[in-house]
Amino acid sequence: MFSCGASHYGLPSETAAEVVNLPQLTRVPGGPAHLVGVFAHRGEVIPVVDLARLIGHEAPESFKRAVLVRHPRGAVALTSTRVLGVVFVPSALQRLGDSGIQACLRGPARTDSGEVVVIDVDALFELLSKAA
Amino acid sequence: MQRTLEGLVLCWVGPHRFAVHANGVGSIADVGAEAPWAGRAFEATEARPALSRGLLLGDAAVAVDRLDIFTQPCPVYATPELCGPGAGLEGFVLAQGELWPLVSVPGLFRYLSEAR
Numbered sequence: 001m002f003s004c005g006a007s008h009y010g011l012p013s014e015t016a017a018e019v020v021n022l023p024q025l026t027r028v029p030g031g032p033a034h035l036v037g038v039f040a041h042r043g044e045v046i047p048v049v050d051l052a053r054l055i056g057h058e059a060p061e062s063f064k065r066a067v068l069v070r071h072p073r074g075a076v077a078l079t080s081t082r083v084l085g086v087v088f089v090p091s092a093l094q095r096l097g098d099s100g101i102q103a104c105l106r107g108p109a110r111t112d113s114g115e116v117v118v119i120d121v122d123a124l125f126e127l128l129s130k131a132a
Numbered sequence: 133m134q135r136t137l138e139g140l141v142l143c144w145v146g147p148h149r150f151a152v153h154a155n156g157v158g159s160i161a162d163v164g165a166e167a168p169w170a171g172r173a174f175e176a177t178e179a180r181p182a183l184s185r186g187l188l189l190g191d192a193a194v195a196v197d198r199l200d201i202f203t204q205p206c207p208v209y210a211t212p213e214l215c216g217p218g219a220g221l222e223g224f225v226l227a228q229g230e231l232w233p234l235v236s237v238p239g240l241f242r243y244l245s246e247a248r
Contacts (some may be wrong), residue, residue, distance in 0.1 A: 026224070026231040028215050029148055029243050035215065038224065040231050043134070045209040045224050074212050128214045 001087045002080040005052040010118040017070040048077045087111040136205040143196040151232035158189040189237035202227045
């Protein structure tokens with residue numbers, strides 16, 4: 001579970017590879033607005049996606065850390081203002097919507113740290129690939 | 133095995149940084165308004181003629197704010213799927229300790245022309 005701006009998000013633990021301190025990012029010319037840059041990490045280029053911007057919330061002024069998400073289609077770093085730890089949520093959560101980013105989010109689920117929206121990583125990669 | 137490239141032109145254009153493989157650059161010249169190709173170079177950027185240099189290849193010409201020639205071998209990384217084709221991205225290279233988008237002169241020309 002991590003926060004980006006005022007919202008809390010969760011990732012299935014098997015997809016959250018690590019939390020990384022972001023170095024200076026390289027801008028991607030012609031990339032979508034939510035793609036804030038890329039960085040080199042252990043021999044590969046990792047795109048960094050600002051989740052708040054993708055969702056349409058006001059983006060945090062700065063972010064120094066990101067949660068690195070692994071998927072068979074590649075890796076992506078999701079910007080984070082705070083990492084909150086590991087929580088347990090019910091597996092059967094409803095999608096927030098039928099299209100766009102809302103179709104990639106499930107919940108919300110209540111936790112001791114507040115409400116969390118869980119990211120469907122398959123759906124997120126599908127959405128980001130189409131938006132690229 | 134990691135692919136490498138030797139001979140890069142590292143360019144700064146406004147807020148952007150680009151790397152262009154030297155083999156894909158026809159010539160490099162100071163950009164003066166009197167140069168016959170200057171119009172094409174300035175079309176792609178808002179570079180100030182007095183401070184610019186130009187990269188040329190065929191019909192494409194791009195004025196840049198600054199450039200460096202980098203001759204050491206650089207590792208080349210594939211473009212992640214989530215980055216999309218962007219400005220005709222051909223990957224990324226690691227040079228001078230930083231990651232650079234690798235583009236062609238025509239790709240850079242198209243991107244900068246469309247981005248204006």
